[in-house]
Amino acid sequence: MGRAPCCDKANVKKGPWSPEEDAKLKSYIEQHGTGGNWIALPQKIGLKRCGKSCRLRWLNYLRPNIKHGGFSEEEDNIICSLYVSIGSRWSIIAAQLPGRTDNDIKNYWNTRLKKKLLGKQRKEQQAQARRVSNNQQKQDVKRETENLIVASEVMINQVPYWSSSEFSSVPMPVTNASSFQHYGLNNQTSLRSMMVNKLEGITFSNDHHQQPQQPYTNGCEIPYLQDQVFPTMVNHVTVVSNENNSVTYQPSNIFQGFENFPSDFCELVCVNPQQMEGFNYGMESMDMSMSNGGSTNTTSTESTSWGEMSSLVYSPLVADYEGCRQGIIAQDHVVAFEECKYFGMQMQ
DNA sequence: AACCCACGCAACCGCAGGGCG
DNA sequence: GCGCCCTGCGGTTGCGTGGGT
Structure with a gap:
């Protein structure tokens, strides 16, 4: 039947x-x-x-007003940023591009943009491989590889980090795809207004070397970036004990609920984890910490300043792509991506 | 000129979800 | 609550075309 x-x-x-x-x-x-x-x-x-x-x-x-072919740089930016944010939700992406259809965008991504980005990514990898010639860099690679193995194992097993006993008592922030629908975030305008509303009362610091504890309106604090190895998709929440013994929670995994997150990204993470640095919390103007493998240990001496992180404001995959880089600077086309990250932190 | 191959695009397919009786 | 019907979506397929040999 x-x-x-x-x-x-x-x-x-x-x-x-x-x-x-x-x-x-x-x-x-x-x-x-x-x-x-x-x-x-x-x-x-x-x-x-x-x-x-x-x-x-x-x-x-x-249908009237349908555009075919000839994607502009601006449209490229939007597609890239939204793809990074929400994956292959072509209808949602298409809703942000008047005159474009989901089918068109899907084809455009599959035939052009993906290759363009992956091609650049591979070039970067080759260039990086050449750079990794001195001992210090070799040590870095070893360290990052070890972290990758741990992260990959978690990813392969698909065990959410928050399910571990280590975090069992921690109220885990949750963001998922349905959150967008729940909030009626079906277009860029509403996304933006949502973001603006949520950002009210939050003070941003452009000086990432300071150590402010920026209070959130909901009581959540944003700790200073103390240590950073390399973040991965499984490396998103950390409980941090501060000097005043208060506890703060780090942002959530923004991909919860995005089970079908683009395999391209998984591939890139596994192939070149360090390239993914800053992918998750690269918000340029927010003090957010990176931590080590979801561990509560924040005593690592390794650190990466936000000055460095700000160069990784965005997925390097996309950041490699000049058009998207411009989009980031313009801040006009990364709203959804930023909100994904932001909701990961705020919707607790 | 003929063939091959890669590419781009239009269209199809199957599934999920919502509405309704 | 259940089943049917329809719509919408995302992945996949297949055809046309252009470039290379």
């Missing part, structure tokens, strides 16, 4: 649409609308097409 077909496949034409079919469909919908029933539409028009096919044709091609 399979699912009933949506149409009589024997009497349905498949393949490319002819100009006549396009004209029929377009004129009918412009005059009568879809009637809320795509399945019945082709019969009304006299088209031997599946209703789903009609819908697709209309949405992706015949």
